[in-house]
Amino acid sequence: MVLVDAIEQAERLDPVSDRIQRTVDRAPRRLRDFLHGVWLGHPLHPALMHAPIGAWISASILDLMPGQEKAATTLVATGVAGAVPTAAAGWNDWAALDSEQRRTGLAHAACNVAAVALYGGSLVARLKGRHARGRLLGFLGLGAMGAGAYLGGHLAYKQGANVNQAVADLMRVPEEWQDLGPRSEYPNGTPVVRRIGDVPVLVYRRGEDYTVMMERCGHQTGPLGAGEQVEVDGEPCVVCPWHGSTFRLADGRVVHGPAATNQPLLEARVVRDRLEVRKP
Ligand code: FES
Known part of the structure; x- marks a missing residue:
């Protein structure tokens, strides 16, 4: 109109x-x-x-x-x-x-x-x-x-206001397992950005547990990989550099807005020392 x-x-x-x-x-x-x-x-x-x-x-x-x-x-x-x-x-x-x-x-x-x-x-x-x-x-x-x-x-x-912007990326991740390289590439406690095709994901390793979340913020696609890592209630979180939405690294849960929905996660597993992920 x-x-x-x-x-x-x-x-x-x-x-x-x-x-x-x-x-x-x-x-x-x-x-x-x-x-x-x-x-x-x-x-x-x-x-x-x-x-x-x-x-x-x-x-x-x-x-x-x-x-x-x-x-x-x-x-x-x-x-x-x-x-x-x-x-x-x-x-x-x-x-x-x-x-x-x-x-x-x-x-x-x-x-x-x-x-x-x-x-x-x-x-x-x-x-x-x-x-x-x-x-x-x-x-x-x-x-x-x-x-x-x-x-x-x-x-x-x-205009896409307040629509979960991370879902479009999630839909583009295959349902088959995707190789994300040797697990030795992932430092303990520090998030790393990887790509599945052209979809960026944020990989967070804590010991033998891996969280792989969509890297573009669900609020307005801000790059979580460039976000500051902070602790909220003793839990490591990443802060979106654009408007400050804060997500728990262990499970993608939103702890501060403006995002109101959790950051989507991929299913992850380690096979023969290599990290694999797929759309859940
Ligand atoms: S784009 Fe991440 S908080 Fe707005």
């Missing part, structure tokens, strides 16, 4: 985008990890958004039926309440996107802010008994929410 393409390229949005990003970046890391969905193993924002969308669509259906004012009002209020944590999680994810994605994200947020304002007005009108006005504002809010949902879909499915 021409308008959406124009939003993606609208560099004049960047100064305000950068300012909001700096503000969001000041939030405590623990809160940010919670809002990214690190604890859930899945991005939180798309899970939360079902509450306002479902409630508001249901309210619109009830608005078309006679005698459903009370139930519709309850659903409008539920949607407004649900929009608050949904927006917080959305802004938190948005701040770790690249500039083109953030431009679309700003337009997505603007539509959703309009939807919340319209539904807020609709709720006030309904509580005052002005249901015709409440219905009108509700339908306008539904339109704004629909535009926001379209832009959110564009952000995820066309």
Whole structure:
């Protein structure tokens, strides 16, 4: 769509985008990890958004039926309440996107802010008994929410925001065992980058145990092989150099966002002193 393409390229949005990003970046890391969905193993924002969308669509259906004012009002209020944590999680994810994605994200947020304002007005009108006005504002809010949902879909499915970017690499690894060379090539406790065809993987050896994970970060394909090695709760981890997602080297588990999903692992074995891997 021409308008959406124009939003993606609208560099004049960047100064305000950068300012909001700096503000969001000041939030405590623990809160940010919670809002990214690190604890859930899945991005939180798309899970939360079902509450306002479902409630508001249901309210619109009830608005078309006679005698459903009370139930519709309850659903409008539920949607407004649900929009608050949904927006917080959305802004938190948005701040770790690249500039083109953030431009679309700003337009997505603007539509959703309009939807919340319209539904807020609709709720006030309904509580005052002005249901015709409440219905009108509700339908306008539904339109704004629909535009926001379209832009959110564009952000995820066309621009790849918050999609697990490591999965595409994983799919390209053969299901047959692949030779990754003699195990003497792998120093104990230090991750090493190897390639299977053109797919980079990160090999981590601890004693006789090997972890082989996708090397491109699931958040936005940052090179984990160039990341710093740190300890979190006594466990060695690698920190993505792009936005700081942190993964446990022993099992790929995400311990800090913005990534919300674990880094995919390959199956590994040692045969005649050589390391072999395959897609699980
Ligand atoms: S690419 Fe964003 S944290 Fe790795």
